[in-house]
Amino acid sequence: MTDYDNSIHPDRPVEPDEREHLAERRRGPIVMRRRQIQPSTTDQRLLDTRGPADWVHTDPWRVLRIQSEFVEGFGMLAELGPAVSVFGSARLGRHTPEYATAEKLGRALAEAGYAVITGGGPGLMEAANKGASEAGGVSVGLGIELPFEQGINKWVDIGINFRYFFVRKMMFVKYAQGFVGLPGGFGTMDELFEALTLVQTKKVTAFPIVLIGSAYWEGLLDWIRETMVTQGTVSPVDLDLISVTDDVEDAVRIIQQAEDHRPAEEAAVSALAAAERRAQD
Known part of the structure; x- marks a missing residue:
């Protein structure tokens, strides 16, 4: 599946003013549409060493910290x-x-x-x-x-x-x-x-x-x-x-x-x- 899914109207071109409405990006189990679509992929952000370091303070990263606390405590x-x-x-x-x-x-x-x-x-x-x-x-x-x-x-x-x-x-x-x-x-x-x-x-x-x-x-x-x-x-x-x-x-x-x-x-x-x-x- 492509990043942008236009299958709602497969037989006709998408008008410019419809493109934003129909745009869709999949990231694992997550579906993002319209203004929620990020300009880069997960792999790009992982491999781009020049990017900002604030990702270590985001909620997905916190999940790993939470997991590690459970593992340490249980162990x-x-x-x-x-x-x-x-x-x-x-x-x-x-x-x-x-x-x-x-x-x-x-x-x-x-x-x-x-x-x-x-x-x-x-x-x-x-x-x-x-x-x-x-x-x-x-x-x-x-x-x-x-x-x-x-x-x-x-x-x-x-x-x-x-x-x-x-x-x-x-x-x-x-x-x-x-x-x-x-x-x-x-x-x-x-x-x-x-x-x-x-x-x-x-x-x-x-x-x-x-x-x-x-x-x-x-x-x-x-x-x-x-x-x-x-x-x-x-x-x-x-x-x-x-x-x-x-x-x-x-x-x-x-x-x-x-x-x-x-x-x-x-x-x-x-x-x-x-x-x-x-x-x-």
Whole structure:
């Protein structure tokens, strides 16, 4: 097929004022017409070493960077073993009671046989990584490029820095058997509601969500109960997706109990999927 397709009127010449309307160029699966047609081909732009370098900042090139982040993350974490993602504020430092709780949590999870995955930053993330590392567990930090320098804390054994939040979020869920939320800000809330959405829609199964610090979380849960449930935007049973505790041992126990039920949950999901396939056949 030629670059310019005039097959709409194969038996007559194309008038000059029609040429722009009928012009069409194919680039792989993409069709470009009229003013969207580029004056050069993909090969020309690839081989023209004298061209501008701004192509490395275009969306198609970003796709390769995104792909590389998925590949690096999957390759590094595929053999991690059982793990729990822990979220909490970067702003609550070493002299706060929340830091001590996070450190105790990291230690308890490691002793229970779980790797600890955090955002790799300071504050409560550092504390959870420290507790896990000092207990001899695997301490993972998934960092993110931010306008202000943060870096991976020194207690991380496996650290990965990401450009893209959505790739990082995939790693938090894919390689974890549960989620623990400590007091935190917008980032912690983002991860909390991401996990809730995935569990509510059954994108992940047997994935416990535990919040530590009843005084901190109770206002949010009251709002969900009194506003969202009352107005019908969520169901009352959706609140059962969240466990709230002030006790680190209790948090670990909830995660372990969910792990015990995981084979049954996965079997039920597999059976449902098989039934849906049979119905479609």
